[in-house]
Amino acid sequence: MVSRGLSVVLVLALSACAGAPSSPPGQGSAGAPGAGQDSGAPATPVEPRAPEVPSGQRQAGEDLLRQAERAMASGDDARAQGLLQRAQRLDPSNPAAYLALATLLQKRGEHASARAMAERGLLFCQAQDCDQLRALAAP
Amino acid sequence: MFSSRARALTAKVLLVLALLLAITLAYLDALVSASFDQRRWETPATVFARPLELYPGLVLSPEALDYELELLGYRDSATLSGSGQKRRTGEVLAFHARSFAFADGRQPPARVELRFAGDRVSQVRVDERRAPLFRLEPLQIGGIYPRHQDRLLLRLAEVPDSLLEGLLAVEDRGFQQHHGISPTGILRAALANLRAGRLVQGGSTITQQLVKNYYLSRERSLLRKLIEALMALMLELHADKSEILEAYLNEVYLGQDGPRAIHGFGLAARHYFDAPLETLGLHQQALLIGMVKGPSLYNPLRNPDTALARRNLVLDVMREQSVISEAEHTVASAMPLDISQRPRVINTFPAYLNLVRRQLRRDYREQDLVASGLRVFTSFDPQLQRMAETAVTEVLSGLDREDKLQAAMVVTRYHNGEVVALIGGRKPRFAGFNRALDAIRPMGSLIKPVVYLTALEQPQRWTLASLLDDSPVSVDLGAGARWEPENFERESHGQVPLHTALTHSYNQATARLGMQLGTDRVRESLRRLGLERAQPDVPAMLLGAGGVAPVEVATLYQSIAAGGFALPLQTIREVVDAQGKLLKRSTLDYARVADPAAMHLLHYGLREVVREGTGRVVYRSLPADFDVAGKTGTTNDNRDAWFAGFSGDLLAVNWVGRDDNAPTGLTGATGAAPIWAHFMAAASRAGLAYRAPATIKHYWVDEASGKLSDERCAGARLLPFIEGSQPQAQAPCSDRGNGVFRWFREVFQ
Secondary structure: OHHHHHHHHHHHHHHHHOOOOOOOOOOOOOOOHHHHHHOOOOOOOOOOEOOOOOHHHHHHHHHHHHHHHHHHHOOOHHHHHHHHHHHHHHOOOOHHHHHHHHHHHHHOOOHHHHHHHHHHHHHHOOHHHHHHHHHHHOO | OHHHHHHHHHHHHHHHHHHHHHHHHHHHHHHHHHHHHHHHHOOOEEEEOOOOEEOOOOEOOHHHHHHHHHHOOOEEOOOOOOOOEEEEEOOEEEEEEOOEEEOOEEEOOEEEEEEEEOOEEEEEEEOOEEOOOEEOOOOEEEEEOOOOOEOOOOOHHHOOHHHHHHHHHHHOOOOOOOOOOOHHHHHHHHHHHHHHOOOOOOOOOHHHHHHHHHHOOOOOOHHHHHHHHHHHHHHHHHOOHHHHHHHHHHHOEEEEEOOEEEEOHHHHHHHHHOOOHHHOOHHHHHHHHHHOOOOOOOOOOOOHHHHHHHHHHHHHHHHHOOOOOHHHHHHHHHOOOOOOOOOOOOOOOHHHHHHHHHHHHHHOOHHHHOOOOOEEEEOOOHHHHHHHHHHHHHHHHHHOOOOOOEEEEEEEEOOOOEEEEEEOOOOOOOOOOOHHHHOOEEOHHHHHHHHHHHHHOOOOOOOOOOEEEOOOOOEEEEOOEEEOOOOOOOOOOOEEEHHHHHHOOOHHHHHHHHHHHOHHHHHHHHHHOOOOOOOOOOHHHHHOOOEEOHHHHHHHHHHHHOOOEEOOOEOEEEEEOOOOOEEEEOOOOOEEOOOHHHHHHHHHHHHHHHHHOOOHHHHHOOOOOOOOEEEEEEOHHHOEEEEEEEOOOOEEEEEEEOOOOOOOOOOHHHHHHHHHHHHHHHHOOOOOEOOOOOOEEEEEEEOOOOOEOOOOEOOEEEEEEEOOOOOOOEOOOOEOOOHHHHHHHHHHO
């Protein structure tokens, strides 16, 4: 047991020599403390970071979402879908794009697709849109 | 009596001759009409890259945008007086954007100004006003005959009038009047040649030249000339002048680019001037017109002086025929040849176009594809393609001086399944064997994530902390045969946590786990995640003995990267017909193929691979706080080196190996991962960033026993679990013995 523990430390120490980095800032408490504290070896953050998007990218995407909203209001769902897909492409971590696309799919009666779209959006949701996405993702 | 018999005989002979002539004519007529129509049906679809979306905050250097504008044929101009012009002053790049018909409508021309702060766009102004977004026209990356070879098609309306009139002035002045052949043209040509004392005009009409190019051999004989004339007359009966002219403009031979013949003015403009035809100056148009006569003799790259003289002769004719004014003539004649100085490699992306063509055939009806004038909008990203090519070229040249290694690479945006760059071989601009699509190689350890996912989908049986047995394994295959896979370093590791077995790619532990799961179940997972190619039903399949193409690996890893949501890989966003009507748009339609929570656990393992396992080499190129995930793969005797992985925005699959399947001495980590990392460091704009599914909870676990532990205990590691699946038993805690840590604890307890 002791020798295994040693070998783990050794492996991790060696991997540190190989030039692998330490854990990213803000994630310091997560990861492998056994290695992180004792040998300075790299650690895997237990979670990826929370999504954060440069504001310009979010604004550009939101601009397209507003255009899509107008298209939908005027009954042009095909145009709305094109704009929503463009918005999602431009800023794929905006939950609002998934919410709008899921709503559109739901409206068309494509329920399985709507659920999958909403559930994918949950990966990026903020407090307020999480509930709406969760409702659409529920079977 | 005699004379009447002779007359009868003559009449019979004449009748037979007339019949023969009629049959010949009918045959030629059928040939002309059928094949001309067929050729016209095969007018290629025009293929576009993705449009660049410009917005404040976009990571894009002024140089990169300038490169894209250059590719689009924008020209530097201090005054910015017209569309298609650009001007860079320090941190500001201004240009006059052309009008462009996108699939969702025409975008008007606009005066665009971009301010940069370092390698970021800081402000976008459109027509003097700040804008959140501007969509730049996409680069035309080719014309493809969905069923035929590559060519760059022009519509007649896209051809500048001066070029059309100049071409007719030089090649066929009577074109609009004659019926296919032109006796006066022949006479005029003869006179002109006599006057000039050399060959300045040919006697053949445009129609004859087209017929010759389409149907006839290069042989010069009177009979062939006669057939050519007959067929030209017939073609004029079947097609109108504009159809003939358009076909001619796209067919005419204008030189050679290595093994590739340059047919048509569109491709020639790209080849010689690196610009779209409609942006060429008069001097450039005249050069191309002049080259029709002798593409090799008047090749501006090989014989610049001869080409210049020929061009100026054409300009003289254009002035004589009032195609251009005296002033235009003076300016154009004083211009240098002005051919592109950059290496002529622009806009040849054979591997990607190859995939576009296949997907067109897969997703569209034959009758849609043969309609002329289709416009195909794709997700191809020339900037990412350039970075991928650089990564492959630079890393391979460091690994292999003998030029024996080959490579393939597939890059997708996994959030929507779009293929953005593709490399089919070490010389990416050379159309040949497309390894990204057609090289079927064993996938090796790239399969392991699927084995582990299959286990993690049963959280009550397996978690990241479950202990796996990595002792030597022997499976009875029947008939005395046994399967005895070994670890890469030929060592056993005893009991290892599941995440460690994945991270270090232990074969023995994986084989045992796979046998417990069953090959059927693993094969089912592969299919579910999108791998269509059937895998062999043998235990060795569990370690990746089955063959796959790189693009198929991308499909599989796409589902993993997207968190358990499958999307078909797509190149085509929209197809629009000649009238601008949208025929089809790709839809974003996820299929949920795995529990996102189980996939989240797998992501942990794949992130650990690059932080602590076989893929550590990637962080030699990437910053430590940039989160990525991936898996290495190496096949028997180091024949194939693989790496598949993803960041927050891109997925890339890399393969390195030899066409003769000889050992390379490389592993996934030494051969493929460095290319992947080189590319990601340049191309990816976002590290992995998303929220864990709500059912995920973190627990400290004792690595050796797999039992619950505590942050302060030695050998403890914080791992994600699907709620309820965390270990229940508590491991005894021995203090980790860190002095500072102990001191803190004592102070605060």
